Amino acid sequence: MKISQKLLFLPVLILFSSIVSTAVNAEMVIHRGNGAEPETLDIHKSTGVPEANIQRDLFEGLISEAADGSLIPGAAESWATSEDAKLWTFKLRQNGKWSDGTQVTANDFLNGFQRALLPATASEYAFILWPIKNAKAISKGEINDINDLGVKAVDDFTLEIALENPTPFLTGLLSHHMAYPVPVAKIKEHGKKWTRPGNLISNGPYQLADWKPQSKIILTKNPHYRDHDAIEVDNVYFHPIEDKATELKRFRADELDITDDVPSDQIAWVKKNLGDAFRNTPYIGTYYLAMNLEQAPFKDNLALRKALSFAIDRNILTDKVTKAGELPGLGWVPPGMNGYTSQTIPELALEKKERVALAKKLYEEAGYSKDKPLEVELLYNTSENHKKIAIALSAMWKQTLGVKVSLRNEEWKVYLNSRSQKQFQLIRSGWIGDYNDASNFLDLFRSDVGTINPSGYKNQNYDKLLKQAEIETDAKQRAEFMQSAEKLLLADMPLIPIYYYTTQHLLNPKIKGWEDNVMDIHPTRYLAK
Structure with a gap:
C-alpha cells in the first residue's frame, strides 16, 4: 500500500522545524x-x-x-x-x-x-x-x-x-x-x-x-x-595538554579552537600550511634558567655561574630551536616596559670567539676542566619545546666546557613543588609580567619574597635599591634606582637569561x-x- 503524500509531508515539516529550532538554540562552545x-x-x-x-x-x-x-x-x-x-x-x-x-x-x-x-x-x-x-x-x-x-x-x-x-x-x-x-x-x-x-x-x-x-x-x-546577555560563548572547555605535538594534532582535528602554544619544530610548516590560523606576537616575559644558590655547585661560585651563561649561543637557540621570533635574552627585564630601559650583561655582546674564551677561563677559575668536568642536573616542566631547549643547552655546555648535564622533567604540579622547595640545581623557568612595570620582574629576586624567589638570591644592596624605587615619586629617578638594581642582579648572576618571549597560538x-x-x-x- 502506498503512503499518502499528505502523511509524508507532516513529518518532514516537523523535522525541518526541529532543525531550525536546534540551530537557533545551539550553545556556543569554545x-x-x-x-x-x-x-x-x-x-x-x-x-x-x-x-x-x-x-x-x-x-x-x-x-x-x-x-x-x-x-x-x-x-x-x-x-x-x-x-x-x-x-x-x-x-x-x-x-x-x-x-x-x-x-x-x-x-x-x-x-x-x-x-x-x-x-x-x-x-x-x-x-x-x-x-x-x-x-x-x-x-x-x-x-x-x-x-x-x-x-x-x-x-x-x-x-x-x-x-x-x-x-x-x-x-x-x-x-x-x-x-x-x-x-x-x-x-x-x-x-x-x-x-x-x-x-x-x-x-x-x-x-x-x-x-x-x-x-x-x-x-x-x-x-x-552584569554583562551576561552580551557574552556570546556559553561554555568554554580548558584542555590541559602538555605535549605540543598532541595539541597541534587536536587543533587540526577540529578538537581545539585555540592552542596554548605551537611545537617549535613545526612553526615553519604551520606558517606555510596554517598561516591564517597562526598568531605570533611579542610578549612581556623572559625565559631563563635559575641556579640554586643555597647549595653546591652554584653557591658562592660566581665564576661558574658566569661560565655557563657565557658558553650559551642564544642566537642559535632563537634561530634554530625556538624559531618564533624570540629575541636573545641579554638581561632580566624584557624590553618594552613602561618608562624603563632594560639593562644587559656586557659580556654577552662580545664576539662569539671572545665570549667562549672567557667562559673557558671562568670555568677553570671555578675549579673545573674537561678532565674534571662539572656534573649538573637541569630540571624542566614537561614540554617538548622545553626539552629541545634543554638538550641544546646541554650540547653547548658539553662542547664548549665539557660539562656533563643530566635532564629531569616533571609534570607541572610536581615541578612547581620542586621549584618552591629548591629541590633542583638548575631549573628552567619563565616569568611573565603581571602588569607592565619593571618592578614586577625585579621584585622576584628580593631576599624577602620567600620561596617564589627561584634561586634564593640575597643581596642587601639590591633590596635597598628596590626599596628606594618604592618610595621615589619622580619617575626618572625611580627608573634609575631600578636600573641600578638590575645591573647588580646581572653582575651577581643568580639567573641565566635565555630569550625574551613571543607568544604562539593557533x-x-x-x-x-x-x-x-x-x-x-x-x-x-x-x-x-
Whole structure:
C-alpha cells in the first residue's frame, strides 16, 4: 500500500522545524588548549599562567582587562585618589553578583586581601600586594592584627585602599588574581575543597561546571554576571595538554579552537600550511634558567655561574630551536616596559670567539676542566619545546666546557613543588609580567619574597635599591634606582637569561574578538565563533 503524500509531508515539516529550532538554540562552545593541568584554582595558592587563564574567566577584580589587554573598570565602576596618591577609594557596581546570585560587596574584597596576606595562607604571591599599607609586615608575621591592613570596607559598595607609598602601577596590580574577592562563607564551609565544582562560586563572566583532572575544565556563563546577555560563548572547555605535538594534532582535528602554544619544530610548516590560523606576537616575559644558590655547585661560585651563561649561543637557540621570533635574552627585564630601559650583561655582546674564551677561563677559575668536568642536573616542566631547549643547552655546555648535564622533567604540579622547595640545581623557568612595570620582574629576586624567589638570591644592596624605587615619586629617578638594581642582579648572576618571549597560538579562523597584545590576555567573554 502506498503512503499518502499528505502523511509524508507532516513529518518532514516537523523535522525541518526541529532543525531550525536546534540551530537557533545551539550553545556556543569554545575549546582552549591550556598547556598544563592547573595546580589549583585557589586564587591565593596558584602561581602559573595555566591557572591564571581560567581564573581570569571565573573572577573579576576591581580592575579588569579589555580584549586588547588594556585596563578597564571591573567590579569597581569608578575610583578616586587622594592628593598624595596614597589613598584610593573604589566605588563598586551595585549589580555585581556572585554566581549563586548573592551580592558582591566591599567586604568580599576586604576578605580577599586579608586572606592573601595572612601567614597561614602561605601565598607565594603575597609580595604582589606589599604596596598596601602594612601588607608586608602582616604577611611576614610582624603585625598580628589583620585589621591593621590598609584596606577598609566603608560600606557595601565603597572600598578604601591605603598605600605605603604612591604606586603608579596600582591599577595593573589590582587586575591580578591576588586582588580578586573571595566568597569567605564558602571557604569556611568547604575548606580546601572550596574550589571544586559545586562548591566554587565566582563573580566573573563564567562559573565552574566541571573539572576532570588531566582531561578538561568546563566553565559555563555566570547567569548573574552584569554583562551576561552580551557574552556570546556559553561554555568554554580548558584542555590541559602538555605535549605540543598532541595539541597541534587536536587543533587540526577540529578538537581545539585555540592552542596554548605551537611545537617549535613545526612553526615553519604551520606558517606555510596554517598561516591564517597562526598568531605570533611579542610578549612581556623572559625565559631563563635559575641556579640554586643555597647549595653546591652554584653557591658562592660566581665564576661558574658566569661560565655557563657565557658558553650559551642564544642566537642559535632563537634561530634554530625556538624559531618564533624570540629575541636573545641579554638581561632580566624584557624590553618594552613602561618608562624603563632594560639593562644587559656586557659580556654577552662580545664576539662569539671572545665570549667562549672567557667562559673557558671562568670555568677553570671555578675549579673545573674537561678532565674534571662539572656534573649538573637541569630540571624542566614537561614540554617538548622545553626539552629541545634543554638538550641544546646541554650540547653547548658539553662542547664548549665539557660539562656533563643530566635532564629531569616533571609534570607541572610536581615541578612547581620542586621549584618552591629548591629541590633542583638548575631549573628552567619563565616569568611573565603581571602588569607592565619593571618592578614586577625585579621584585622576584628580593631576599624577602620567600620561596617564589627561584634561586634564593640575597643581596642587601639590591633590596635597598628596590626599596628606594618604592618610595621615589619622580619617575626618572625611580627608573634609575631600578636600573641600578638590575645591573647588580646581572653582575651577581643568580639567573641565566635565555630569550625574551613571543607568544604562539593557533586560532580557529572562525573565532571573533581575539586581539593580540603584549600581555597575551584573551578573556573568553570577548570571543565568539
